[in-house]
Amino acid sequence: MSLKLTTRQVGDVTVMDAVGKITLGEGSSVFRDASRELLASGHKKILVNLGEVNYIDSSGIGELVSAFTTVSNQDGQLKLLSLTKRVQDLLQITKLYTVFEVHDDEANAIRSFS
Amino acid sequence: MQKSGEDLQPIHLSLTSDLQSVDQAEESVMSRAESVGFDEDARLDLGLAVREAMVNAVVHGNKYSTEKKVKLVIQNSVDNLRVTIVDEGVGFEMKAVPDPLDTQNLMKTSGRGLLMMQTYVDELSVRKAAGGGTEVIMVKYLA
Numbered sequence: 523m524s525l526k527l528t529t530r531q532v533g534d535v536t537v538m539d540a541v542g543k544i545t546l547g548e549g550s551s552v553f554r555d556a557s558r559e560l561l562a563s564g565h566k567k568i569l570v571n572l573g574e575v576n577y578i579d580s581s582g583i584g585e586l587v588s589a590f591t592t593v594s595n596q597d598g599q600l601k602l603l604s605l606t607k608r609v610q611d612l613l614q615i616t617k618l619y620t621v622f623e624v625h626d627d628e629a630n631a632i633r634s635f636s
Numbered sequence: 637m638q639k640s641g642e643d644l645q646p647i648h649l650s651l652t653s654d655l656q657s658v659d660q661a662e663e664s665v666m667s668r669a670e671s672v673g674f675d676e677d678a679r680l681d682l683g684l685a686v687r688e689a690m691v692n693a694v695v696h697g698n699k700y701s702t703e704k705k706v707k708l709v710i711q712n713s714v715d716n717l718r719v720t721i722v723d724e725g726v727g728f729e730m731k732a733v734p735d736p737l738d739t740q741n742l743m744k745t746s747g748r749g750l751l752m753m754q755t756y757v758d759e760l761s762v763r764k765a766a767g768g769g770t771e772v773i774m775v776k777y778l779a
Binding site: 545546547576577579580581583584585587588590591608612615616617618620621 | 742
């Protein structure tokens, strides 16, 4: 299954619910397009829910990093929610756990946005 | 019925240099891994490692050339699965690849493929192929 993304608004935070794989090709371009559209429409507080994503390749990791950098450069915030064990491990392996703010609980994550 | 690695013939594929081949290689390896008894986690590890090697072969090695192929060989022995991927590019030096864990590279959007291959298989060999290009050999052992 490739990537399906839906967005919803919780207060001033946009939650992106991702389901499937973020890999080179369709999956990574779906994520890239969605995050760019959110920024273009002024959404700068983005919570990416990866609870249904078990498979991310290096290209997918690159898209997450790119989105994080772009949002940060526009004085926004991008945080991650509900990582699966495999994605947690991947962030540890790549040392990106030190970069991304990761939450397990959505309500707490929403509150954490300033 | 599950077969032991010894009962299965090697798979030899000559793949075109496009992203469909990346998916095909990944599926072929994961399917063979299931046949010889790798659990789901190990199959996903293998699939990701193969995906990374295939992307390197298609994108960086063969540069999507319609005239170049990627050779994929999947072999079993009793306790492991061995995958060989060979492209027809100009090859590269491992030493020239920047360390993706170096602080100055942490926020780069690419360059983590080799790290992921090293992580997800038990043995990894990357070298110049006899006829040019790059040969990647990955081995994963049954737990």
